[in-house]
Amino acid sequence: MHALDALITQLKTAQKLVVVTGGGMSAESGVASFRQAMIGPWAAYDVRDLATPQAYARNPKLVWQWYNFRRTQTQTADPSVGHHALVDLEQHIPTFLLVSLAIDGLHWRAGSRDILEFNGSVHRTRCVESGHPGDWEEEGDIPPRCQRCGSPLRPDVVLLGEGFARQDVRRAQTAVETCDAILFVGELSAADPIAQFPFIAKRSGARVLTINTDPASIFSVMADVHINETPGNVLPTIVAGVTRVEGS
Ligand SMILES: [Zn+2]
Known part of the structure; x- marks a missing residue:
């Protein structure tokens, strides 16, 4: 089966899904990375x-x-087509949790609601x-x-050297332990505890799904289905496939 169809099939049957995003999603909205912003x-x-x-x-x-x-x-910056696709996906999956390493608040602005911003947000103090x-x-x-x-x-x-909020990590880990599938979207820094999520998910029998252009990343290596694409190029098609009602 084509990888894209395989991914759509996995998401169609998922009742409990965790989605993880980070720098790759921010980049597609033109948000400078930390280093890029140092101009x-x-x-x-x-x-x-x-x-x-x-x-x-x-x-x-x-x-x-x-x-x-x-x-x-x-x-x-504006939310990208990928941000908007994840909002549609959240509305379609019964139990959905978005974990993001981004601090730009773009998921929130796009309309995602069940979201853990592990690194906090530049919009809050x-x-x-x-x-x-x-x-x-x-x-x-x-x-x-x-x-x-x-x-x-x-x-x-979260400043460098500070840890993520413990209650956020606990909630994310529980969600990963009990999900049917976990989807890693775009370029992500492979730091703990996020780098542990593919292993936790697999141990619990969940599918690991990955969309990024880095086949060597831990998320791609661990993936049951890996799509070698940028999120913006494929997420709208994937989510349209997942939410389409059969026979109509
Ligand atoms: Zn005070």
Whole structure:
């Protein structure tokens, strides 16, 4: 069977599906990667100056401005056809969980709802002391202060050296242990716990499905079905195939 048909067949029968996305999906919307975004005045800095807890402790204003810049970049990007296809897929599969490593919030903007943003989002902030979700005005202190407790706000993203939120990881792992199929979409960094997901899924008897242009990645190597394509090129066709009502 053609790989595309095999993938559609697997998704058609799935009652419980986990989808994992990351940098590949962001790239298709033209969102710069962390390194790509380090242009102009930002080229003078090291990642350790901009995106670690130590950097924030040393120079919170600089870290705030960096993530402010990154938020501005994502605001001019639009969800891709791949993002929209995953929204349609979510509405078709009874139990659906999207796990994303992206911080651009584009899945949310496209309309995906059951989503774990493992790395947080550049569109949210929280206060350092108590983790209160923060609203802020563009004028005034940088970083702004929490309106509830006065502590400084920080981006609600996972900085380098910080771990993912434990409750997110637990929920994702449970979903992977109990799903019928897991679909890895686009280029993904193979860091734990995501790199463990194909193994957990296989142990539980679930199918591993992969769409990316890197046959050597762990997700492709572990795949029962691998489509060697970019998400935007095939996801709309796949999802149309999955959601089509037979006989009509
Ligand atoms: Zn607070």
